[in-house]
Each structure stands twice: as C-alpha cells, then as structure tokens.
Amino acid sequence: MSKILLVSDNETQKDLISKALTKSPNALICSLDETAIINYVEKRQVAMVIIDEEVESLDAIILVKKLHSTAIKENIAIAAIVKNDTENTDLLKLANVYVTKPINEKILTSCITGSLKLKKAIDTLSLNNSELAKSLYQLDVLYNTSTQLAGSLDKQKLIDIMIDGLEKSLSFSLSYVLVFNDEHNIELIINSLYGISPRLEHSLKLRAILSYKALFDKKRIPYDINVNEIKVIKNIKHPIEEYDLNILKFDNLFAPINIGEKFFGLIEVFRENDFTQEDTTCFQTLARQVSLPLENAALYEEIKNTNTxxxxxxxxxxxxxxxxxxxxxxxxxxxxxxxxxxxxxxxxxxxxxxxxxxxxxxxxxxxxxxxxxxxxxxxxxxAGKMDFKFEKTNINIPVEFIKNTFENVAKEKNIELILEKENDISLAYIDTQRIEQVMSNLVSNAIKFTNENGKIKIKTENIRENDLDKSILLGAQNPVFYENYIKVSVSDSGIGIAPEDLKKVFDQFQQIENSLNRKNGGTGLGLPIAKQLIEAHKGFIWVESELDRGTTFSFAIPVMSEKEKFITDLEKETLKAKTCSQSLLLVLIEEKKEEQNSFIDAIKQEKISIIRKTSNTKEVYYLEENKNYLAIMLPEADKFAQSFIEKKIESILHNESEETQSEKYAILYSTVLFPDNAQDATELMEKAKDLLKNKVEALL
Amino acid sequence: MSNTKKILIVDDEQDIVETLKFMLEAQGYECFCAYDGETGLNMAKEILPDLMILDVMMPKINGYKISRLLKYDNKYKNIPIIMVTARSQEDDKLIGQETGANEYITKPFELDEVINKVKEYLED
CATH class of the missing domain: 1.10.287.130 (Signal transduction histidine kinase, dimerisation/phosphotransfer (DHp) domain)
Structure with missing residues (x-):
C-alpha cells in the first residue's frame, strides 16, 4: 500500500489528518527531515506528500520547489495546507491540491482520496503507455529483422540477423543456437553479455543436446550427436565478467528452427528479468520468421553447388x-x-x-x-576457343559458293537446286568460312532427306526484327535483338521431321529415330555446330517442318552498325579478359574539326606500330561514328601499354598540329583500362566517354 | 646419284614416318628418318637435307624449337620445312609460322597433299 507523507509540526493537525485517513488504506508517515523527504519521493516510497505552509523547521516553498519535478515525473501528488489568506501563490501553483485552514475534515478526506484516485488512473495509463511503447519497439525490431532476413541467402548471416533481432527486442543475457549444417558439422553459436565459464559451456552443450532430443520425443532423432563433435562459436560482449551455472536459473525461452518440414536447429535465450507474454510472442515470431529465408538459403546453396x-x-x-x-x-x-x-x-x-x-x-x-x-x-x-574472323560481307557470296559445290551431288539424285537471292542484300559481319560450314551442312542434309526428283530452294533476304517469329527461336538464351537481319533459308521437299522431334534437332548427339541419318553417315553433330556458329554471329537458327511435305531450316544474322559491332566485340573481349584474368585497354579519340580527319587518319596509319610496341596485343578494332570519332580496343594491354599509347598519341598530336597549324586541342582522347577502371564493357565505354566529356568541359 | 633430293622426316610416330617414307621414295626421293627432336636436329645438321618434314609434339626437342634453331642459323635457314601436327588451333598455326616453317599441315592429312607440297619446293 502506498504511504502518505505528512510534513507538519502542528500536532493537532497531525491528529486530524491521521483521523481523516483511518478509513483509507494508506498509511501515514511524518517527517521533518528534508533529505529523508526528498529520498521518499525519489525512491517512490510515497504516493502523496502533504505539506503544511506554516511548518517551522523547514521552508515549505523551497521544499515543494525541490520536490516538484521529481513529483511530476513519478506521478506523486503534492497537497498543501495553507492559511486562509495565504499570499504564497508559488505554493498554490506548484501543489496539485490545497486545503485552507482551519481544516475541514471532510474536504481534506475528499481531497486526499481524489488525488490518490487521479494518481492511480495516471499510473495505469502510463504503464499501458510504456507497454505500448515496448510493443511498438518490438514490432519495429521484428519488421527490421524480417526485412533483413529477406535480403540474405547466406545461412550464417541469417542466424546472425535473427540473434541480433532477439538481442534488440529482448535484451537477453545469453542465447545459444544449435545449428545442424550436416551430420558432422554441428555448431553451437553462443551470444552472451558476459564471458562463460568452462563448466557453463559444457552444460550448455549438454542442455542443447537434451533439448534437441526432447524435441523428437519418442520419434527417431534425425542425427545422433556426440557432445565432443559440437563446434562452439562464442560472441562475448563484456569478457571482464563471467557467467557460471547460475545463469541456467534465469528465465528462458526455447524454440526449434525448421526449414520447411525439416529440422534445422534450435534456439534458447536466458534473461535475468522474467520474460513477458509479449516477449514470448516476439521470440517465437522471430524463430519462425527465420525459417523461410533459411529454406531459400539452403535451396540457393544447393543450386550453386549443382551449378559449379x-x-x-x-x-x-x-x-x-x-x-x-x-x-x-x-x-x-x-x-x-x-x-x-x-x-x-x-x-x-x-x-x-x-x-x-x-x-x-x-x-x-x-x-x-x-x-x-x-x-x-x-x-x-x-569453350569459346574458336577464333572467328568477322568481316562485313555480302552473304550471297558464300551461299552461292555452296550452291555451286553441291550442284553435282544434287544432280546425281536428280534434285533441282534453286537459289533465290536478294541482290540488294545488306552487308553483315560474318565469318565466310563458318557460314560456308553451316550452309554446307544445311544443304547436304536437305539433299540427304529429299527423294529423287525433289526440289531444294535456297533463299536470301533482308528482314526486320519484327519479321522474326520469336516463339520459334529455340533455345536462345537472353537473346539480344537488332533492328535489321539478313535471313538465309534452305527448304526441301523431303521426308520432313515429326513435331515431337523438331525440338531435338539442335541438341548434341540427338539422332532422330527412323531418320536416314545413320544410313547416310551423319554424325548428328552438324546442326548443334551450326547453331553454335550462328549464335557466335549473334544470330538465330530455327527449323519448320511438316511430315512428308518438307523441312525449312533458316538462320538470321543481325545487320550491325560499326558501333554495334564494336560494342559486341568489346563485350566479348572483356568477358575473355575476365575469364583469363587479363587486362584490356579502350582508347577513345575525338576530332573536333569536322571538315578534316587528318589526325584520325594518322592514328589509323600508326595503328600497326602501336600494336607491335604494346607487347602481347593481338588485335585492334575501331569504329567511325561521324568519321571524326575513333575507338580502339587493345586486348591484353596493361598499364604500361596505356602510358605508351598516351605518349604515342601525344607525339602524333604534336606533329600534326605543327603541320596543320591548327589549334592544339582540336583532338581529345581518353584511355580506360579493364579491370582497373571498370568492371564490364558498358561501364568501360561510359567511363571513356565521361573522361572525354570532362576534357571538353575543362577546355570550355 | 648426286642429284637425288634428300628429305629428312622427323616424327615420333613411326607408322606415319614409314608411310611418308614409302610414298616419297616411290617418287624418287632419298629419305632419312628420326624419331625424336634431338636426333632430328643433329641429323639435319649432318646431312643437310633439301627439305624437312617436322612433327610438332615430340620428345626431347619439339618441332617449333627445331624449326627456330635452324631458321636462325645462316647455314641451315634455306632448308624448307613442312610442319605436321595434330594440333589445329589458329594460335598454333601462328607459332608455326613465326618459327619460320614454310608450310603447315594438320593431321589427318592426305599423302597426296604432302607429296604435292614437297614437289612445290623441290621441283622448279
């Protein structure tokens, strides 16, 4: 029961008040010692303080001023007994209630009970409030933890996030998590406020095993654990002090951690102060929440391993x-x-x-x-080891060559071989030899599967991206599309391919049953190779067929601008550089004067000597956007090559500007190195362009 | 006969050497054979052949090295060298040419292909 403290030296008053309080459950204590009074209030040992204005041994107003802030904070009512004509307005302001002398017993009683009731109501309210605040905090922690959990696919990290969340919301003294990675990799992760005595560590291990066994009750446990096999990982916050076995007497919470239906581990937390119902809910929610991301992490690990x-x-x-x-x-x-x-x-x-x-x-x-x-x-x-020689070529040339090569073979079977070529065909970057290989494969297949007196038509045409039937482009991974393509098709009037076999024709070692392949001595590798060769051209190959009516194999190769070609090459070379841990240098040169390209011409002439002097450099590519723009790619060129090239450009620049008497800064260039300056082709190009732009801005 | 052309065949595959020797002798050439790089190099210096057929992958000294050693020596640099190998990567071809070999043939080759190349160098 809360006490009421009376500060008064008037004995009649004391008697009166104690009489008034006989019906109330609150005990009355009296004190005139200022230190003791303040102490009562600060330690919340009283519910109410009644002060007599006219007390002689101390100054009532000073005492009230001293008590005031603590009284408000701790919700302790201050009542004043004042003279009827008091002029002490400060006291009236600071006190919650006051009674005038001579004291009326009834007014005093109602005053005191009213104040105490108010105090009780406020106390309840503030308790609710603080509980609400605590719940809100726990909710906040739960939310943050679940967000973090969703963002990770690393088992160890997930456990860490969960423990961190528990620590924030429950402020536990000690927690342990028993994690089953596999049968012989069992970890006990202990997070503790203070250090752990050796015998506590041992008993935690035993406790974890017992809890684990208890989980499965009479059912068979998934693994047998040997206490010596458990690997202990300890995170201690303050190692100066140490917990011993007495921590096991603390309040505790326990939960299993499952991955889907499968057991993964268990967690137990200890705290000196008892856990509330909210704490328990929070704990269980967190232990449950970690389960789904753990499942994802396990799946991810599995996929990663399989992939490797x-x-x-x-x-x-x-x-x-x-x-x-x-x-x-x-x-x-x-x-x-x-x-x-x-x-x-x-x-x-x-x-x-x-x-x-x-x-x-x-x-x-x-x-x-x-x-x-x-x-x-x-x-x-x-393996990406095949070297292609892409050159801007008219595809009719290799197509016609193959047609002529096979004319006699077709004639032997009395097959009519027709070439319908687009004379205005766009030039594309192709490796003529490889296209001949693909064509020879398609045409020889067509002849094989066409009966005597049949017909084979080869056709070349220009098409646009929209003309590609994307549903039929089999097995292309992350295809990149270009605006224009050239398409070559070989149609025969042969036996055709059954719909269920169509998908398989480009698969390795897939020989379609009942086909003439075996009889005709095919390897079954021609079409997979053709597919790879066409894909190396950034193109597509596909097949359409009808049983007994005939088959059409077609391929399309993009018509790239020089710039697109350069970007494709740059992507290829950076990938190669990455896999071989080599470097690559990109040089961009821009000539400001549009009417002349003397400098770029000079660079192009110097091209060969630049390459020769930069050690291992194999090849150089360039692109002309507006004829005054040049990009050079130097695979395997390193930092030394970079400085060499910069010097070389400077020297050419110097000679040129003397000869033409043009401005010194009519030419801008930038050099960027992979992987030092950028991680991929796009970034490399952007960096180089940014550098150029900065130079332009610096000049202005 | 003093104007019989001498050909040195260096290859660790005895069967290949034998078939080549048979066909070249049928064409009227005199053939010498070595089955490892070291012997091949010594024989080349000793008999000064009119042409060499050289395998790449061989014990002791490989074909690239023999070719380089001979081509950088004024005494032997005029001996035409035909390189034969099972390797077919473009890089290998480049290395072969850098070493100064005159021709480069990949296995499996047609005997006629080799004989025609030999004739190109030995009969004007």
Missing part, C-alpha cells in the same frame, strides 16, 4: 573431347596413309575385291575424321 559441378563437368567434357580427338588423329593418319599406299598400287597389285574393301575402309576412315573434326569444332566453339 555442372560447369566443371562441362569443362571436363570439352577437355576430354579435345584431348581424345587429338590422340585419335595420329593413328587415323597412319591408317589413312597405309590405305592410300595400298590403293595406289605401289605396294603391289590390287585385285577388284581387295580394291572394293580397301575403298570401304578408306571411306570409313574419312567418315571417322569427319566425326573427330565435328567433335573438335563443337568443343572449341563451346
């Missing part, structure tokens, strides 16, 4: 194919040579039957060589 394994397998496959193929070539050469010698008759006369079988052997050796070449091509292009 797949990548390794893919690389091993490529290497294997490449090594085996090389090893096969030598004995094959010996066989081929021996057969040729026999067939030439130089090793002795060959009769008709021997000749027949020797020819059969030779034909099959040639076939085997073809397969090995295909395998090598495929592994090379897959």
């Amino acid at each position: 394994k797949l990548e390794k397998l893919e690389r091993l496959k490529s290497e294997f194919i490449s090594i085996v193929s090389h090893e096969l070539r030598t004995p094959l050469t010996a066989i081929k040579n021996s057969l040729e010698i026999c067939l030439s008759g130089k090793a002795g006369e060959v009769n008709a039957i021997t000749d027949k079988f020797l020819n059969m052997a030779k034909r099959n050796v040639t076939r085997l060589s073809g397969i090995i070449n295909d395998l090598l091509d495929l592994s090379k292009v897959e």
Whole structure:
C-alpha cells in the first residue's frame, strides 16, 4: 500500500489528518527531515506528500520547489495546507491540491482520496503507455529483422540477423543456437553479455543436446550427436565478467528452427528479468520468421553447388573431347596413309575385291575424321576457343559458293537446286568460312532427306526484327535483338521431321529415330555446330517442318552498325579478359574539326606500330561514328601499354598540329583500362566517354 | 646419284614416318628418318637435307624449337620445312609460322597433299 507523507509540526493537525485517513488504506508517515523527504519521493516510497505552509523547521516553498519535478515525473501528488489568506501563490501553483485552514475534515478526506484516485488512473495509463511503447519497439525490431532476413541467402548471416533481432527486442543475457549444417558439422553459436565459464559451456552443450532430443520425443532423432563433435562459436560482449551455472536459473525461452518440414536447429535465450507474454510472442515470431529465408538459403546453396559441378563437368567434357580427338588423329593418319599406299598400287597389285574393301575402309576412315573434326569444332566453339574472323560481307557470296559445290551431288539424285537471292542484300559481319560450314551442312542434309526428283530452294533476304517469329527461336538464351537481319533459308521437299522431334534437332548427339541419318553417315553433330556458329554471329537458327511435305531450316544474322559491332566485340573481349584474368585497354579519340580527319587518319596509319610496341596485343578494332570519332580496343594491354599509347598519341598530336597549324586541342582522347577502371564493357565505354566529356568541359 | 633430293622426316610416330617414307621414295626421293627432336636436329645438321618434314609434339626437342634453331642459323635457314601436327588451333598455326616453317599441315592429312607440297619446293 502506498504511504502518505505528512510534513507538519502542528500536532493537532497531525491528529486530524491521521483521523481523516483511518478509513483509507494508506498509511501515514511524518517527517521533518528534508533529505529523508526528498529520498521518499525519489525512491517512490510515497504516493502523496502533504505539506503544511506554516511548518517551522523547514521552508515549505523551497521544499515543494525541490520536490516538484521529481513529483511530476513519478506521478506523486503534492497537497498543501495553507492559511486562509495565504499570499504564497508559488505554493498554490506548484501543489496539485490545497486545503485552507482551519481544516475541514471532510474536504481534506475528499481531497486526499481524489488525488490518490487521479494518481492511480495516471499510473495505469502510463504503464499501458510504456507497454505500448515496448510493443511498438518490438514490432519495429521484428519488421527490421524480417526485412533483413529477406535480403540474405547466406545461412550464417541469417542466424546472425535473427540473434541480433532477439538481442534488440529482448535484451537477453545469453542465447545459444544449435545449428545442424550436416551430420558432422554441428555448431553451437553462443551470444552472451558476459564471458562463460568452462563448466557453463559444457552444460550448455549438454542442455542443447537434451533439448534437441526432447524435441523428437519418442520419434527417431534425425542425427545422433556426440557432445565432443559440437563446434562452439562464442560472441562475448563484456569478457571482464563471467557467467557460471547460475545463469541456467534465469528465465528462458526455447524454440526449434525448421526449414520447411525439416529440422534445422534450435534456439534458447536466458534473461535475468522474467520474460513477458509479449516477449514470448516476439521470440517465437522471430524463430519462425527465420525459417523461410533459411529454406531459400539452403535451396540457393544447393543450386550453386549443382551449378559449379555442372560447369566443371562441362569443362571436363570439352577437355576430354579435345584431348581424345587429338590422340585419335595420329593413328587415323597412319591408317589413312597405309590405305592410300595400298590403293595406289605401289605396294603391289590390287585385285577388284581387295580394291572394293580397301575403298570401304578408306571411306570409313574419312567418315571417322569427319566425326573427330565435328567433335573438335563443337568443343572449341563451346569453350569459346574458336577464333572467328568477322568481316562485313555480302552473304550471297558464300551461299552461292555452296550452291555451286553441291550442284553435282544434287544432280546425281536428280534434285533441282534453286537459289533465290536478294541482290540488294545488306552487308553483315560474318565469318565466310563458318557460314560456308553451316550452309554446307544445311544443304547436304536437305539433299540427304529429299527423294529423287525433289526440289531444294535456297533463299536470301533482308528482314526486320519484327519479321522474326520469336516463339520459334529455340533455345536462345537472353537473346539480344537488332533492328535489321539478313535471313538465309534452305527448304526441301523431303521426308520432313515429326513435331515431337523438331525440338531435338539442335541438341548434341540427338539422332532422330527412323531418320536416314545413320544410313547416310551423319554424325548428328552438324546442326548443334551450326547453331553454335550462328549464335557466335549473334544470330538465330530455327527449323519448320511438316511430315512428308518438307523441312525449312533458316538462320538470321543481325545487320550491325560499326558501333554495334564494336560494342559486341568489346563485350566479348572483356568477358575473355575476365575469364583469363587479363587486362584490356579502350582508347577513345575525338576530332573536333569536322571538315578534316587528318589526325584520325594518322592514328589509323600508326595503328600497326602501336600494336607491335604494346607487347602481347593481338588485335585492334575501331569504329567511325561521324568519321571524326575513333575507338580502339587493345586486348591484353596493361598499364604500361596505356602510358605508351598516351605518349604515342601525344607525339602524333604534336606533329600534326605543327603541320596543320591548327589549334592544339582540336583532338581529345581518353584511355580506360579493364579491370582497373571498370568492371564490364558498358561501364568501360561510359567511363571513356565521361573522361572525354570532362576534357571538353575543362577546355570550355 | 648426286642429284637425288634428300628429305629428312622427323616424327615420333613411326607408322606415319614409314608411310611418308614409302610414298616419297616411290617418287624418287632419298629419305632419312628420326624419331625424336634431338636426333632430328643433329641429323639435319649432318646431312643437310633439301627439305624437312617436322612433327610438332615430340620428345626431347619439339618441332617449333627445331624449326627456330635452324631458321636462325645462316647455314641451315634455306632448308624448307613442312610442319605436321595434330594440333589445329589458329594460335598454333601462328607459332608455326613465326618459327619460320614454310608450310603447315594438320593431321589427318592426305599423302597426296604432302607429296604435292614437297614437289612445290623441290621441283622448279
């Protein structure tokens, strides 16, 4: 029960008040010692202070002033007993209530009970308020924690975020999390305010194991744990002090952590002060909240591992194919040579039957060589090791060449081979030799699968992006589209391909059943290679077919501007540089005077000497946007090459400006290095352009 | 006969060497054979062949090195060299040319292809 403190030296008054309070449950204490009075108020040992204005041993007004702020904070009522004609306005202002002398017992009683009731109401209100504030804080922590949890796919980090959230919302003394990474990797993560004695650590381990076993009750536990196998990770805040076994007597909260249906671990927290219902809810919510992101993290880890394994397998496959193929070539050469010698008759006369079988052997050796070449091509292009020589070319040239090559073979089967070419075809960046390889594959397939007296039509045309049927572009990953394309198609009147097989034709080693492939000695690798070759051109290849009516294979190659081509190359080279941990230098040069390009011409002439003097540099590319703009890419060029090139440009610049007497700063250039200045092609280009722009601004 | 042209074949694959030797001898050339790089280099210096057929991957000294050693020596630099290899990467071709080899043929090759190349260098 709260007490009422009376400050008065008037004995009659004291009696009167104590009489008035006999019906109230509050005890009355009296004091005239200022220090003791202040102490009562500060320690909240009283609910109300009644002060007599006329008390003699101390100054009532000074005392009230001293008590005032604490009284307001602690919600302690101050009542004053004043003279009827008091002039002490300060006292009247500072006191919550006052009673005038002579004291009327009834007024005094109602005054006191009224004040106490008010105090009780305010107390309840402020308690509710502080609980609300605490809940709000916990909600805030929960929200922040859940946001953080959603943003991470790292198991360890997720656990850390959860513990951090618990610490903020519950301010626990000690927490431990038992984490099952796998059967032999079990961690006990202890977060503690103070240090932990060795026997406490041991008993925490035992407690964790017991809690774990208790979770599964009579059911079989997922793993058997040996106490010595548990790896302990400790995070101690203040190592100066140490907890011992007594912490186990603290209030505690416990929860299992599951990933989906699967058990992942458990958590227990200890706190000196008892946990409230809100704390428990908060704790359980957090333990539940971590479960979903943990599940994601586990899935992510699994995918990552599988991916790494797949990548390794893919690389091993490529290497294997490449090594085996090389090893096969030598004995094959010996066989081929021996057969040729026999067939030439130089090793002795060959009769008709021997000749027949020797020819059969030779034909099959040639076939085997073809397969090995295909395998090598495929592994090379897959590993990105195939070198392409892209040049701006009229695609009609290789197409026509292949048509002429196959004319005789077609004639043997009495197949009509027609070429319908677009004479006004756009020039595209193609590797003529590779396009011939693709075309020869498509045309020879068409001849194979077309019956005698059939018809094969080869067609070239200009198309736009919209003309591409994107639903039919099989297996293209993250395709990039360009505005204009050239399209080549080979249509036959052959046996056709069943709809269910259409998807498979570009897959490696997929031989379509019932096809004539085997009979006709195909390797089943021609189309996968063609696909890779066309994709290296940033193009698409696809097939349309109808059983017994015929098949059309088509490919489209983008018509790139010099700039687009340059960007594509830059992307390719930066990727290559990244995988080989090499550097790459990009040089941008801009000539301010539009009417003349003397400097850029000079740079182009110097091109070769620049490359030669920069060590390993293999190739240089350039682009002319408005004829006064030049970009040079130097793969494998490093910091030294960069400074060399800058010097070289400066020297050419110097000579030129003397000759033409033009302004000194008619030419601007910038050099940026990968990976020092930028992480990818786009960034590299932007950096270079920014540098140029800054130079322009510096001149203005 | 003193005007019989001498050809040195260096390859660690004996079967390949033998078939090449057979066909070249049938064409009337005199053939010498070595089965490793070191022997090949010594024989080249000793017999001064009119032409060499050189494999790349060989024990002791590889074909690139032999070619370079000979081509940078005034005494031997005029000997035409035909490089033969199972490797076919463009880079390899470049290295082959840098070493001064006159021709470059990839395995599996046609015997006629080799014989025609040989004839190009030895018969004007």
